[in-house]
Amino acid sequence: MNGSDWGELEHALVTSWDVDTLAVYADHLQQRGDPRTRQSA
Secondary structure: OOHHHHHHHHHHHHHHOOHHHHHHHHHHHHHHOOHHHOOOO
């Protein structure tokens, strides 16, 4: 996905989120190494 696609995904989550869209976005964040997706011990 390109940057524009991720912007559309973020917009979809803000306006009307669902579990499947959230899971795809979480996978994207994990691939980027985003600290918001790390599990705390």
